[in-house]
Amino acid sequence: MPSLSKRSEHFSVNPSFVLAMGKVFSNVYHPENNPNGIINLAVAENVLVSDWLCKTFHQVAVDSPLLPINLNYTNFCGENNFRKYLVDNLMNKHIFKRLGNSEFDKEFANINNYYLCNGAGNVIEMLAATICDAGEYIMVPAPLYLGFENDFNKRFFAKVLPVDMEFDSSSNTYKLTVEKVRETYEEHSKTKSIRGFLLCNPNNPTGDLFGSAIVRQLIDFCKEKNIHYISDELYALSVFDPNTSFESVSNVMTEDDRNHVHVIYSFSKDLCLNGFRMGVLFTMNTGVKAVFDSCSYFMGVSSGTQHMMANFLKNEEYVENYLNLNKSKLLEQYTMMCDYFKQHDITYVDAKAGLFVWFNLERQMKKYLTRKHPEIDVSLPLTEQEEYEVWLDAIDIAAVNVSAGSFFKTKQFGWLRICFTSAHWPTMKIGLDRLFNLLNH
Ligand SMILES: Cc1ncc(COP(=O)(O)O)c(C=O)c1O
CATH class of the missing domain: 3.90.1150.10 (Aspartate Aminotransferase, domain 1)
Structure with missing residues (x-):
């Protein structure tokens, strides 16, 4: 052989x-x-x-059948019509909510800052590969989503560096502090090249949310060390506690954070569509954008799936x-x-x-x-x-x-x-x- x-x-x-x-x-x-x-x-x-989803998608297919153009190659970063509904009717309406008129607010409405990929796993893999060379690390608070290590490492050899969150048995909660992140960074940065920090918010596996104060501190820490801040927001619309609301990193960001912060989203969890394999990267970093533009061929989602999803998202009532x-x-x-x-x-x-x-x-x-x-x-x-x-x-x-x-x-x-x-x-x-x-x- x-x-x-x-x-x-x-x-x-x-x-x-x-x-x-x-x-x-x-x-x-x-x-x-x-x-x-x-x-x-x-x-x-x-x-x-x-x-409910199967019935609704059946209706979407009846109302908006496939067109010949949906059989062809499309923009691999996401077809423009699809990205328009993604941005206007989902991301900006329900998650980012950056609806002001400043030039910076407009970045959140710009479809060219959004990349459609083959699931969030694909975004995580490619983002880790863009940020890290083989053997370099991204810090992630632990307990951490069990797929991160595989996504970072399998094909591009980046690594997870866990930051242990402390379990408080009096409240049955995990505590994340910027001091703990700093301590982990200081302990390991002498021997390891640490290139980023990833926060999964809302958190998998704990189901907890991190508020804007700690998120702000963490971004500032990343800027101080000149490393990337990645926000995995896959569960942003699955907040079921009626007394809690989620604040996306996009609401915490200022113009000065544009090169450091990247947001990951997906239709797998909030929209229960794991099998559609649709993940999204939002970034304003021109270097990262150049990589995703150039590599999008390897990450594309089928034209037919985009067509169906565009027509679902177009209907705000759905x-x-x-x-x-x-x-x-x-x-x-x-x-x-x-x-x-x-x-x-x-x-x-x-x-x-x-x-x-x-x-x-x-x-x-x-x-x-x-x-x-x-x-x-x-x-x-x-x-x-x-x-x-x-x-x-x-x-x-x-x-x-x-x-x-x-x-x-x-x-x-x-x-x-x-x-x-x-x-x-x-x-x-x-x-x-x-x-x-x-x-x-
Ligand atoms: C926090 C988190 N990020 C990423 C993923 C990967 O999701 P996708 O199905 O979009 O690849 C998952 C899947 O469980 C997840 O829980």
Whole structure:
């Protein structure tokens, strides 16, 4: 067999949570056809509004059928008509809300500052590659979205440097401070080249939001060190806590930040359209823009998908109705989830946005493992290997797939993440029962 490149070895390695998907997809739970199959509560999908979306897209296709031009190549950065509706009816109306008349405000309405890519993963990968040479780092507060490492590293060899957020057990929240970011930077910058800082806000996995004061401090820190500030705002429109609102980094930005700040968005989460593979980069940095302009051929979204999405976004009533419906479904399901956890006396971080519950089962995992391996010292904290063993048993024995805390770069083991929108409540409840039955019996 002819040999392959050295790179190919690295390309063909997958993290364990990706490998597990092979098992999960080959034995998917179905209440009638495969009741013993695996219930997948790990992947960030939202099925709660799928029926509404399918019906609406059917109507969009009837009202605005494909035209011959939609069969052709298009502007790979995003077709102009599509970007117009994206910017006017979604980004600027619901997320950025930078609607003033200053020259700087107008940048947020300029479609040429928006790049449509093949999912946010694709944006993250290309942005990391644009900012970092191989082996250089981007700081990310941890626990952090488990895909960042793969996205940064897989093809372009950039790296994640976690900034540990402190868990406050009196309020069950994680605290991020600019002092901690500075401390991490000072500790590592002597030996590593740190090129940027990424904040996932609203946060995956905790579901928490970071306010404008800390965001401002973080941008100022990045400017002081002359590194990039990346805001991953994928869950901006999935804020379901009625007492909270999200403030995008765009509202905090001043003219002087234009070269440092980049925003990532996607239709995968807020619009429940993971399969459409539509991610967005907003940037005013001319160097970054030149890269995305030149490489857009590798990141394009099909003309047909753009056509369909443009006609969905054009109808402001669709967008409005959808956002309201989604928020009410998120709150309803999240409340059921929390009730379940309260009944089981489980510590969880109170989410305000997003699709996840981040909860702690260290005590239950330890007891489970002590029954399995009586030699284990129950008084010692759970280790990463022990957490991993429970995660594997949950898939192999209990037929439920959740995400183990160590995948999110936590240092305290025993946390898990469930995507509470990945199944309707009856299936979700069976999945949770399976997990708790495994650990308790
Ligand atoms: C915070 C965050 N960023 C990026 C992504 C990637 O999303 P996409 O499906 O648009 O590639 C995800 C997906 O779960 C995510 O949660």
